Amino acid sequence: xxxxxxxKAADIIPxxxxxILLIFFAAASKGKMLxxxxxxxxxxxxxxxxxxxxxxxxxxxxGSIDLTVGVNLALSGVIGMHVATMTGVGWLAIPVSIxxxxxxxxxxxxxxxxxxxxxxxLSIAMLIGVRGIVNFIQTKIGIEYVPDDLRFITTAGxxxxxxxxxxxxxxxxxxxxxxxxxxxxxxENETTTRFIGIPVTKYKMLAxxxxxxxxxxxxxxxxxxxxxxxxxxxxxLEMRTAMAVFFGxxxxxxxxxxxxxxxxxxxxxxxxITTGLSLIGLSDSQYSESIEGILLLIILFVxxxxxxxxxxxxIVEKTPHTKEAGAQS
Amino acid sequence: MSENILEIRGLNKYFGPTHANVDVxxxxxxxxxxxxxGENGSGKSTLLSQIAGLYGSDSGEMKVNGQPYxxxxxxxxxxxxxxxxxxxxxxxxxxxxxxxxxLGRMNRFSKAGILNKKALYxxxxxxxxxxxxxxxxxxxxxxGMSIESRKMIELARALSVDPEILLLDEVTxxxxxxxxxxxxxxxxxxKSMGRSIIVITHDIEEMIEITDxxxxxxxxxxxxxxxxxxxxxxxxxxxxxxxEVEGGYYRDDYAPDFSDKVELEVRNLTVAGEIENVSxxxxxxxxxxxCGLSDSGIHTVGQAVYGLTDKKLTSGTVHxxxxxxxxxxxxxxxxxxxxYVPKDRDNEALMIAANIRDNFGLPSVHVIRNKGTGFxxxxxxxxxxxDMVDKLSVKTTGIYQTMDxxxxxxxxxxxxxxxxxxxxxxxxxxxxTRGVDVxxxxxIYSIMKEAKKDNIAMILISDELTxxxxxxxxxxxxxxxxxxxxxxxxxxxxxxxxxxxxI
Numbered sequence: 001x002x003x004x005x006x007x008k009a010a011d012i013i014p015x016x017x018x019x020i021l022l023i024f025f026a027a028a029s030k031g032k033m034l035x036x037x038x039x040x041x042x043x044x045x046x047x048x049x050x051x052x053x054x055x056x057x058x059x060x061x062x063g064s065i066d067l068t069v070g071v072n073l074a075l076s077g078v079i080g081m082h083v084a085t086m087t088g089v090g091w092l093a094i095p096v097s098i099x100x101x102x103x104x105x106x107x108x109x110x111x112x113x114x115x116x117x118x119x120x121x122l123s124i125a126m127l128i129g130v131r132g133i134v135n136f137i138q139t140k141i142g143i144e145y146v147p148d149d150l151r152f153i154t155t156a157g158x159x160x161x162x163x164x165x166x167x168x169x170x171x172x173x174x175x176x177x178x179x180x181x182x183x184x185x186x187x188e189n190e191t192t193t194r195f196i197g198i199p200v201t202k203y204k205m206l207a208x209x210x211x212x213x214x215x216x217x218x219x220x221x222x223x224x225x226x227x228x229x230x231x232x233x234x235x236x237l238e239m240r241t242a243m244a245v246f247f248g249x250x251x252x253x254x255x256x257x258x259x260x261x262x263x264x265x266x267x268x269x270x271x272x273i274t275t276g277l278s279l280i281g282l283s284d285s286q287y288s289e290s291i292e293g294i295l296l297l298i299i300l301f302v303x304x305x306x307x308x309x310x311x312x313x314x315i316v317e318k319t320p321h322t323k324e325a326g327a328q329s
Numbered sequence: 330m331s332e333n334i335l336e337i338r339g340l341n342k343y344f345g346p347t348h349a350n351v352d353v354x355x356x357x358x359x360x361x362x363x364x365x366x367g368e369n370g371s372g373k374s375t376l377l378s379q380i381a382g383l384y385g386s387d388s389g390e391m392k393v394n395g396q397p398y399x400x401x402x403x404x405x406x407x408x409x410x411x412x413x414x415x416x417x418x419x420x421x422x423x424x425x426x427x428x429x430x431x432l433g434r435m436n437r438f439s440k441a442g443i444l445n446k447k448a449l450y451x452x453x454x455x456x457x458x459x460x461x462x463x464x465x466x467x468x469x470x471x472x473g474m475s476i477e478s479r480k481m482i483e484l485a486r487a488l489s490v491d492p493e494i495l496l497l498d499e500v501t502x503x504x505x506x507x508x509x510x511x512x513x514x515x516x517x518x519x520k521s522m523g524r525s526i527i528v529i530t531h532d533i534e535e536m537i538e539i540t541d542x543x544x545x546x547x548x549x550x551x552x553x554x555x556x557x558x559x560x561x562x563x564x565x566x567x568x569x570x571x572x573e574v575e576g577g578y579y580r581d582d583y584a585p586d587f588s589d590k591v592e593l594e595v596r597n598l599t600v601a602g603e604i605e606n607v608s609x610x611x612x613x614x615x616x617x618x619x620c621g622l623s624d625s626g627i628h629t630v631g632q633a634v635y636g637l638t639d640k641k642l643t644s645g646t647v648h649x650x651x652x653x654x655x656x657x658x659x660x661x662x663x664x665x666x667x668x669y670v671p672k673d674r675d676n677e678a679l680m681i682a683a684n685i686r687d688n689f690g691l692p693s694v695h696v697i698r699n700k701g702t703g704f705x706x707x708x709x710x711x712x713x714x715x716d717m718v719d720k721l722s723v724k725t726t727g728i729y730q731t732m733d734x735x736x737x738x739x740x741x742x743x744x745x746x747x748x749x750x751x752x753x754x755x756x757x758x759x760x761x762t763r764g765v766d767v768x769x770x771x772x773i774y775s776i777m778k779e780a781k782k783d784n785i786a787m788i789l790i791s792d793e794l795t796x797x798x799x800x801x802x803x804x805x806x807x808x809x810x811x812x813x814x815x816x817x818x819x820x821x822x823x824x825x826x827x828x829x830x831x832i
Contacts (some may be wrong), residue, residue, distance in 0.1 A: 094776065114584045149769075172704075176703075176704050176705050177698070177703040177704065177705060178694055178695060178698060178703065178705065181691070181694050182694070184683075184687070185680060185683075185687070185691055188680035188681075188682060188683045188687070189676075189681065191676060191677050192676075192677060192678060192679060192680055192691075193670065193680075193691075194659065195637060195659070195671050195678065196637075196659070196663060196691055196692050197635070197636070197659035197660050197661075197662050197663025197664075197692075198659075198660065198663070199658075199660050255680070256680075256682075256683045256684065256687060257372075265617075324617060
């Protein structure tokens, strides 16, 4: 009894949203949007969101949330760059940033999985605390520029190669290994997963470690694009990433709705909106952020409605009405 | 006053394209205990729900005491002295147990918007005492309570309206033996007061025992009504299915029959506050049954053997002989060919919003994956699920259907089947036939018989004594967390004998 998977409305919406947005802004900008330069800019702009989003995906799949990625990226970058500047060994910035990011992720994971701190609460505390530390360090040491022997991280060749490696590796890990499967299972039903004998605590920690690791990698991309550290590093990135994830059609509850491609599409769509608005000359106006917010709201609304009617019956199933009807069908 | 307290004529109910009740005629007399039986999805619960005011009807009429009756809500039904205890758990978890009893009817306990909890709890305690039911702590939130305690709360809610007609939808399924006895007494008392009860249960023997008449439903329509004292379980089973039920039911041999190779050796297993010094062996191809009253700890034994109980509270050894491993946590059990089917299917066993493929695949993921690269071949997971759907004849449109749209019996097939897809040596079954109809029940028994032939050791924990007697090679009876007796399978082992050791 082999059967093709039915494509649900909720699965198409992220694609549709992206295409419609692209066409809309292409038309509104009289084709400028689709020029080679702007398309390259589009990808360039979404790299950070995608890289960091790949990590957040694991956490969201488990039904948790990681809003620490923005400040984690900033902290990792600032420390990495400072070590490189102090020692004079430029490449050290790369491993130091990644290790720093991973350690912050480990701390998050420990607090959520072992100490049972709700991820949302933890995120907010870390968001404020770590940003404070970053600001403190930056006021002490100031902005630092990429040293000459680290210049290669600003080149397109390095950036796109690293980006491609990250994409392939984490797509594989999420879609084709235990880590991804178990993360989805934890989001679907944590008790079930534990009752089967899957070490839930370990995989919950691991998800935050992955998220932290990729925030560290994100720091390299961030410094590569700016040419050094800045006071704006990672600012609002956690919100952008979370938006991208939900925009792509992943439910807050995670589970099987978490898919790798959705993060990519969600990130691209968000970037289309921001770059699109600036291309049609709205970015400087005082309305730009309001417009961005309204667009996001509309698409999130459509996604949620579609996933409720087209896919999952989680909510209605609780009443005996549909129970009986379902049993008979 | 007429003799019939409730009369239903030509009742129809549609759910979209599903015709859930087809021209149902039904009569309930004063002082009558009337059973409703039928396979899952035959429309029993739908019928009760209409009487209780949960759903409206699409056509047909109901009369209570000869007066037209058209309830528009459960509260309206309460006003007509009709109350129902639902199959699905219907309590609000974040509210105290006592509050749940009078939910929506708390006006009379409140003054100027302030609730007199003391008076309310007292009233609830009085109701439970009046009907001789065990009272859970009324000021505690219900979400931490056992299914059984929550059922008691729901019973108290129904009884609080002092009903003339009480509707019980599979209440006994969630109760252990001692509380079932109390419920039977309650039913008798009701009857003697000239009040009426409609009961739904999947346990046919029980049904015949406690009712006066039984109405059988199939595909939403009434097949017929029989007098309980003149019918047999087989007659009812055949009426339900519409044909002879084949392949027997329980085992038809009456002697223990298993290899003398020990698969599982449990010594001095203790979970503080739950079980104490439980020791036993399970042999290859043996079904070891566990039974006991509600506080006996039989369910904890299953969890402890699978390594799910709190490490700090657990001591003793669980030794798997086939590869000489001691189970300390569930991951060890999972990796060493042990399977566990929990009692609470929807909350502990299945990912209810996920699809069939993911549910079948989850316990096997670590076996399917490539040991070197960690690669999980999607095709292999798909094949495993498709094979199991075919093998267990799960009624579904395909492996991408979500679990929540399956019937209870088919869900249970997935719950069980996901372990049979693996190479297991020991299978722990905690109430494997809870809430499934005869057809699926018979099927689950046949699967167990097959597993027995394949030399799989099984632990069968059940609240249904007939099931434990019918399937086990040996029976361990537990009381207050300790082993209180052990019996071998034999022809003259009766329920009475086992109950004697239980109490």
